[in-house]
Amino acid sequence: MDSLRREAQSDAGLEVDDLLETWRLLDIEERLEAFMDLPRDQAEDFFLELSAREEYELIHAMPAGQRRSWMRLLPPDDAADVVQESEDSEREELLGLLDDPTRREVRALLAYAEDDAGGLMNPRYARVRPDVSVDEAISYLRRQARATLESVYYIYAVEADQRLAGVVSFRDLFSAAPGKTIRDLMVTDLVTARDDTDQEELGRMFAQHDLQAIPVVDGEGHMKGIVTVDDIVDVIQEEATEDIQKIGGTEALAAPYLETGFTSLLSKRVLWLAVLFLGEMITASAMGRFEDELGRALVLGLFIPLIISSGGNSGSQASTLVIRAMALGEVTLGDWWRVVRREVMQGLIMGLLLGVLGFARIEIWQQLFHTYGEHSLLIATTVGLSVMGVVTFGTVSGSMLPFLLRRVGLDPASASAPFVATLVDVMGIVLYFSVASLVLRGTLL
Amino acid sequence: MDSLRREAQSDAGLEVDDLLETWRLLDIEERLEAFMDLPRDQAEDFFLELSAREEYELIHAMPAGQRRSWMRLLPPDDAADVVQESEDSEREELLGLLDDPTRREVRALLAYAEDDAGGLMNPRYARVRPDVSVDEAISYLRRQARATLESVYYIYAVEADQRLAGVVSFRDLFSAAPGKTIRDLMVTDLVTARDDTDQEELGRMFAQHDLQAIPVVDGEGHMKGIVTVDDIVDVIQEEATEDIQKIGGTEALAAPYLETGFTSLLSKRVLWLAVLFLGEMITASAMGRFEDELGRALVLGLFIPLIISSGGNSGSQASTLVIRAMALGEVTLGDWWRVVRREVMQGLIMGLLLGVLGFARIEIWQQLFHTYGEHSLLIATTVGLSVMGVVTFGTVSGSMLPFLLRRVGLDPASASAPFVATLVDVMGIVLYFSVASLVLRGTLL
Incomplete structure (x- = not known):
């Protein structure tokens, strides 16, 4: 039974990937139609695989009443990317579809240039006070995980005044004696980005230091968010593509x-x-x-x-x-x-x-x-x-x-x-x- | 006190980075001398930041009696990269410096082409049987974390015959009801690489699916290891550099x-x-x-x-x-x-x-x-x-x-x-x- 169910699911997964390829050959009306024909759970997986541009085009094309649940499916950094893709006149309408706390986060992200660390970062990350114990931190994170976290690879120790004090990797937290405090474990020799660090520099930082995520701080050392390496893979591909196209004597293309x-x-x-x-x-x-x-x-x-x-x-x-x-x-x-x-x-x-x-x-x-x-x-x-x-x-x-x-x-x-x-x-x-x-x-x- | 200590550590950290830049201007004898002058803990951080080529050159240049602890500092995939850099005649000597289980892992990695998923993957990953409960899995992982894991972002559910059954993200494991089993939680619609998938294709997979790690399986679906996205960042940079250099009319350079x-x-x-x-x-x-x-x-x-x-x-x-x-x-x-x-x-x-x-x-x-x-x-x-x-x-x-x-x-x-x-x-x-x-x-x- 179980293996049958798994196989069926796995097939569905393959279909999504195949679908994506043929789907990209369609014009926008056909795209919307094919998308709306998918069962809801498959449509959601599919939607999250798309580029910000494609997500925006789908949302733009669908009836207004259906837009909210799709916008709300996106984490704040991706929602901000979709809003970036929209016409200025649509911005407020798209922002209005989000819940209040997410909208505030997205607005904050939109204030940064798209190519800067501030524009790439996710404001949701695993944070604890430096003085809690390992056991307290683990049970706190177990409660918070689903609601707030994109990445739980690192836990950031943030002081009461929001200054970043240190970082503990999940592995270290996990294997530490239960009674130790975060301050005992945390690494304070940090690689951090400023919110105005540009994405090319971020790419170099990730390539050099082999990190899963880099915290973003403002000029006073206050924690603003994290940039995760999976977002940077796209950025590095894009930057290289731009340079190659420019070297070949073209302006950089915005799409494939x-x-x-x-x-x-x-x-x-x-x-x-x-x-x-x-x-x-x-x-x-x-x-x-x-x-x-x-x-x-x-x-x-x-x-x-x-x-x-x-x-x-x-x-x-x-x-x-x-x-x-x-x-x-x-x-x-x-x-x-x-x-x-x-x-x-x-x-x-x-x-x-x-x-x-x-x-x-x-x-x-x-x-x-x-x-x-x-x-x-x-x-x-x-x-x-x-x-x-x-x-x-x-x-x-x-x-x-x-x-x-x-x-x-x-x-x-x-x-x-x-x-x-x-x-x-x-x-x-x-x-x-x-x-x-x-x-x-x-x-x- | 604490904040003073942190500041001192943070300064030391910055020094390592600065050091790296000036150090790279030295010839190999000067490099070894400067490296040996560092306090041990700083030298270790420094060593782990180096490229495989540089690690090999240091190990090659140092007295034979000192090589073992540096080779053993490296995780298996990096140790394999260092062995790749060596002359054929030195291979066995370098492999002999490793402990038995690591040597077996490194030998297995060396059997793959350097540019394939098999050559990039790490054979240590978080694995559990599909039928253990969430609480059992968490406490098992807490015991295993330091010794064996490079990445704990995903936990792989592996059947008794070593076939990959599914994946649970740490976030999902963490936020699940304690009594559920891994099989209840796991995603079976998997993105996997074959051990002979080439690195350019891997880069595209990471860029398309925004994953932190991709499991590597052989032709029968047996789990062999994982490739993590931080290793792929370097690969993508390298591939783009090769293409740019070739388009510019040069053979690809092996070094900066x-x-x-x-x-x-x-x-x-x-x-x-x-x-x-x-x-x-x-x-x-x-x-x-x-x-x-x-x-x-x-x-x-x-x-x-x-x-x-x-x-x-x-x-x-x-x-x-x-x-x-x-x-x-x-x-x-x-x-x-x-x-x-x-x-x-x-x-x-x-x-x-x-x-x-x-x-x-x-x-x-x-x-x-x-x-x-x-x-x-x-x-x-x-x-x-x-x-x-x-x-x-x-x-x-x-x-x-x-x-x-x-x-x-x-x-x-x-x-x-x-x-x-x-x-x-x-x-x-x-x-x-x-x-x-x-x-x-x-x-x-």
């Missing part, structure tokens, strides 16, 4: 790729492409200055794509490495000198290797097919030296631009790519024709 | 940027740069076929960088979007047709807009500076049409290549960039000169 509307996707891509395009137009002007040289030595034109792309590739490689190291907190502004020394050497060596490759390619083709005429050695020298210069320049400027951008308060991830691309392309052309006019003077030029 | 050795960093960068460089050499051959056209209409040369970079930018934008969506599980192989329809339209519209921009730029310059001579309108048409074509081609091929690469079993993140770049650059040149020969025939060509 397939769920982003066509025009919304278009507007987030076309803007950066247009900025890059306008930047690259400078290359046409730069080339214009060398039209005479090009006319006298047409062969130079053949290698322009190679020169340009070598600079662009080395630049985007270096800037990506530095941007990610900055996002992980591995490299800070103060490290710029260490990075520049390293990148000058890396750039020179890579430039040398690619330069030799370029030189060899031209000479080998010349031997095989006599492609480049009597001055092939000089052409190969021009290309080799230019590649070396442009790779070095690309590497160094690619690694330094994220520092400059962060220094002036811009996001290195979103602005580095276009700057590096334009800078390196224009420099590449100028360098190439300058080297050519030195090497080929008196022969081709 | 500043800690990666100079030659190791160089080798991970130069290889892809060289592959890209060799690919781009094809552009020189492609251009070679149009040398005559270029000689007759030198003005065409001015826009080569613009054409090439427009294709490259739109291609890398599209491939980055698709690669990230694939990594997050938002897009699967079966979605290729939806993606291609979407990207054809996106590419056409973006191409149209950039083409108009290019056309306008040339005509405006012509009006202002008479830069492009009597056929400026035809030149502007050539550039506009080519930009439109190359942006559409770049967008579509950039979005489809990750599908192709994954289909044949390659990692889309590491291989898309060079393929897209070469493909789009060569196509861009061919397209540009083909359009030119149509539009400019009888005038410039």
